[in-house]
Amino acid sequence: MGQIELGLFECCGWELDLAKRELRALGAPVPIGSRAFEILETLIVSAGEIVSKDELMKRVWPGLVVEDNTIQVHISAIRKALGKDRNLLKTISGRGYRILGDWTCHGEPATTRAPAPPMRLRSTESSFFTNIPASMSDLVGRQTTIAQVLNLISAYRVVTLTGPGGIGKTVLASEIARHLLPSLNGDAFFVELVSLSDPDLVPTTLAQTLDLHLQGDEISADLVARAIGARKMLLVIDNCEHVIDAAAAMVEAIVRACRNVSVLATSRELLRIEGEFAYRVPPLEVPASEDVGNALEHSAVQLFIARTRALLWDFAPSQEKLSAIAAICRHLDGIPLAIEFAAARAATLGIQQIAGRLDDRFVLLTGGRRTALPRHQTLRAALDWSYELLPETERQLLRNLAIFPAGFTLDAAVAVSGEAEAETALGISNLVSKSLVTFEGAETGPRWRLLETVRAYALEKLGDREHYQRTMRRLTKYFLSFFRPFSEERHLQAAIEEIGRYRREIDNVRAALRWALSPDGDGVLGARLAATTSDFWTAISLVSEAGDWAQKALEYIGEESGSRTEMVLRCALGFALIYTQGMSHRGREVLTGALQLAKEFDDFDYQQRVTCALWLFSARSMELEDALAFAREYEQVAKGRDLQSRATAAWLVGIPQTYQAEHQEAGERLEWAARHFPFDNRRKDMLRLGADVRTSSLAHNTVNLVSRGQLDTAVRTAEDSIREARETRQPFVLCVALAWAAAFVSLSLDEVHRAKEYGEELLDHAFQHGLRPFHAVGLCVTGSLASRAGKPRDGIDALRSGLGDMREAAYLLFYPFFLCELASAMQATGRFDEGLQEIENAFHFSKDKGYRWMVPEILRRKGEILAAQNTSDAFLVKNLFRQAMQQASAQGGIYWQIAAGNSLVEFLDGNGERGSARGILLPIYEQFTEGFSSAKLSRAKILIEGLG
Incomplete structure (x- = not known):
């Protein structure tokens, strides 16, 4: 670099001495770490x-x-120190860094400075002083954090380790200081403030x-800083939070006056x-789930095992443990x-006992090391300190926020606190x-939460009396407003499109419903919230939960009896019963009551919903005439009305017609419904109708298509x-x-291969989502x-x-x-x-x-079974096959006609009556235009060619 000046560099109000x-801005020192200064x-x-x-x-x-990454940390520290002039430091991609500006040098010339000597280890004979405590045990799981x-300490003059009580700030600070000791070339002191009751x-x-050795009546921060002077030193100042203002003033004075001191604080x-x-x-x-596949890779599990082994040397956790x-x-x-x-208690009580009693964690989790500070000897004491x-205002807010199990937004916090937003x-x-x-x-907007242990502590402080009741009532009212778009037909589609925003509140709204629909809650408010959220639960594929809350709400409905709230709850419960329990008497009774209320309120939306539900109930329980009546x-x-309503009508009429063997008309209706039902607002319509019209029309129409011989x-x-x-992401739709x-x-x-693939998926999906009727179908396929x-x-x-x-379940479509x-x-x-x-x-069915x-x-x-008995009346068997063919022909069901024809020809052949295959099968076979590779058509062709 040639000759440089060991003096002062100036540029734009900045000075590098x-x-x-020392780095100064307009004459005022700016804190910067030693290595950041060297860069x-x-x-x-x-x-x-x-x-x-x-x-x-x-x-x-x-x-x-x-x-x-280390270079990046220090470059960031320099830019932070430069503040509004941070752009003076430029990164040149792929090449390095440069500093901009016209830096004027003042001072005496000197020869080029030699590179700084390699860091030397502190020798045992060093005159440096330290009181950093020795390590009591291995620090588990903190290697990355230490690095x-x-x-950061080499890039910044002051680093503060923050975090909740028990997170390990003190232990970490001590370990970092021990890492620095060999290369520090200065003193290192651990200053403990925890015992101070007076900030002065x-x-x-x-x-x-x-x-x-300071003298005088009053020892101030500035006096201490002047006494430290130019000494090179690392200060670890522990537990600053209870004297935070005094600690901040002390550290600020040291950083301003002592350029060779770095501070590592915990607070x-x-x-x-x-x-x-x-x-x-x-x-x-921590592991994201209880899956033990990679549990040992997580530092929390490693610490638990290490501390348990310290008390039980032969501890070896099984997969269950x-x-x-x-x-x-x-x-x-x-x-x-x-x-x-927890590990200490597990050593004496057993792991399963600890896992089952964490709700009482503040009684259970005691017994820290005897050498630990009193506030670290029980979990409650650690939190009491904070x-x-x-x-008092912050205590009250913390207690209120504890009612949110899933975190909270600012709006939600304002609602439960009862205070102004600011x-x-x-x-x-x-x-x-x-x-x-x-x-x-x-x-998607700022969100906060309490750690579960802090939340449990704050809930305990909140109690279960007047303040708790008032806070939970505010929470319930907030979510009644928050979820209102799901209860308003004109806003429902928009709410579905923003479903992620609402999904984040699942555990919170559950907490509100549990309180409201309890003996100590507010049943009317809970009933309104259950009704308001009913479509939300269905939209996120929790149909059974929608029904559970509706059932509970109807028990607590009180003065809302006979209202629109009851109508909505009955509709939600009725749909849930159909999909999870089947076509029960209770379900029909609930839906009938909902339809009566919908007519009283002249509510077309809910008349549609409940009519579809009753139709679904009748169709699945094989009350086809009732289903057709509801459809008409x-x-x-x-x-x-609009295209959506007309397509829905075609679907409703087409399905009972399908099972009544009106294959031509039914097929045309279902094809039209599938083709014309609009894609727009599809998920909203699923909630309103209890089905996806497109999927259902296609699925049911397969009966007509197979019957009419359109096999491919x-x-x-x-x-x-x-x-x-699959596109709907609704379990009950996929099961259909x-x-x-x-x-x-x-x-x-x-x-059979395709049946096996679909059948296994059906079984898994129905079991996972508690859809019992469809699980029954899957068992039958198996x-x-x-x-x-x-x-x-x-x-x-x-x-x-x-x-x-x-x-x-009275789910009889496949019976x-x-x-x-x-x-x-x-x-x-x-x-x-x-x-x-x-x-x-x-x-007979x-x-x-x-x-x-x-x-x-x-x-x-029936004919096949009788034929297999060998002792049956041959005329009866032949007559059964012929009846089957005649009825299939009358229905336009050529597939069932060719199946019965195959059986008849094979029976005749087995009884020595040859020469009839072509006359019986060929006229039917010639009506087919596709599906010739199918098993029954392939068999028919063999019979025609072999016996003709």
Whole structure:
């Protein structure tokens, strides 16, 4: 670099004093760390030239390997020190850094400064002083944190470690100081302020710890700073929060007067002085779930195991214990102090006892080390320390905020505090700075939360009497307003599109509902909130929860009885019962009452909703005439209305017609409904109608398509219905599509691989979301496939279980179909009489319900069982097959006609009556235009060609 000046560099009001190693702005010292100063010095001396990263490393960290991140930390520190002139320091991408401006040098010339000597280790004979405490045990899980803070200390003069009580600030500060000791080349002192009750004693405590021998009646911060002077020193000042103003004044005086002193402070509240870098000590890493696969990789679990082994040397956690440990660490928010308490108790009480009693954590988690400070010997004492330091207004706010289990926004906090927004915002800010409230981010607006342990403590302080009741009432009223868009038809679609905003409040609104719908709550308010949120629960696929809250609310409805609130609750409960329990008498009663109220209020929206629900109830319980009556009633109301209403009417009429075997007209209606039902507001319409019209129309129309011989089209339509259903992200909609694709199309066309794939997904999905009727269908698919795979006994068990669940749920759309499957499984085991009885059950059910489309297949299956007995009347068997063909022909069901024809030809062939295949099968076969690779058409072709 040639010759440089060991004097003063000036530019734009800035001064860099190399002799005093001081950066000044308009004459006032600006705090900056020693290595950050050396970087700035190197850049200024380079007179605007680019200095590479490698050059900076050799100059500032001679002999050491330094990561790029370390350079970035120090560059950020320099820019922070330069403030509004931060742009003087430029990053030259891929090349290095340069300093801008015309820096004038004043001073005596000198030869080029030699690089700073390598850092030397502190020898045992060194004259430097330290009282940094020795390590009592290994510091678990803090390697990354230590590295980060070490970087910060070399970049900033003052680093404050903040965080809630028990997070490990003191232990971390001591460990960092021990890391610095070998290379410090100066004194290192640990100054403990915890025992001070008088803030005025802060300077005196520092003077005594540093052995400054100050005289006089009053020892001030400035006097201590002058006494330290030019000594090189690291000060660890611990527990500043209860004397925060005095501690801040002391540190500020030292930084201003003592250019060779760096300060590492610990405090639950920031010092808020110039040049301070606040480092929030993070909790230890906790597993996101109780999955033990990677539990040992998380530092919180490592600490728990280490501390338990210190008391039980042979402790070796099993998979079950690891799962419990993961849960304990997660509930304790990864706070080291709480985890150490839990580990100590686990050593004597057992892990499962601790995991099961965390709700009583403040009684349970005691017994810290005897050498620990009193406030660190129980979890409650640790929090008492922070709580007692708060002014009463902040204590009250903290208690109020504890009612939010899922965090809160400013609006929500204002609502429960009862104070003005400005006062509440200031209070939250203060609680954040004191490490009692955590800022969660501002992706969709600022949000905060309390650590679970802090929340439990604050709830305990809130109590359960008048103040708690008042706060919970405010919370419930707030969410009644917040979720109102879900109860207003004109705003419903917009609310659905912003569902993430509402989803974040799930646990909060649950807390409000639990309180309101309890003996000590406000039942009327709770009923209103349950009604307001009913569509929200369905929108996020929690149909059963919508029903649970509606049921509870109807018990507490009080003066809201007979109101629109009751109408909405009845509608929500009715839909939930249909999808989760089936077609019960209770469900029909609830919906009938809802329809009566909707008519009283002349509410067209809810008349539509409840009419659709009653239609759904009737259709699924196979009361087809009732379903058609509801559909025709809706059709009359929908005439002349919008496309959505007309498409809905076509869907409602088309489905009962399908099962009454009016395949042509039903198919046309369902195709029209699927094609014309609008995409706009689709999710809103799902909530209103209890189904997705497009998906349902496609799925049900597969019955018409298969019956009419459009086999390839039926397969594509089933696949389309599944794709459409997935787009809705609604479990009950997907179950509808999977049920028809697996239970009807794939089994009817003997496509066992596709039936297995769809059937397994149906079972998993229905079980996961508590959709019992669809789970019954999945069981029956499993039984049918087992029977067809040569395991009819397994098939019989699964089919009986599924059919039993269908009967209990009164979900009967597939009932005759699977009775036939059960009969075939019994035939395969030689239980012919039992099989025939199940066929009779299917026949009488279909006849009584007007379920005509299955009759041809029922007759064919009966003939197959009788033919297999070998002792049956051949005329009766042939007659059954012919009846099946005639009825299928009358319905336009050529697929069932060819199936019965195959059975007839094979029976005749088996009885020596040859030559009839072409005459029987060919006229039917020639009506097909697709699906020739299907099992039944392939068989028909073989029979025609082989016997013609």
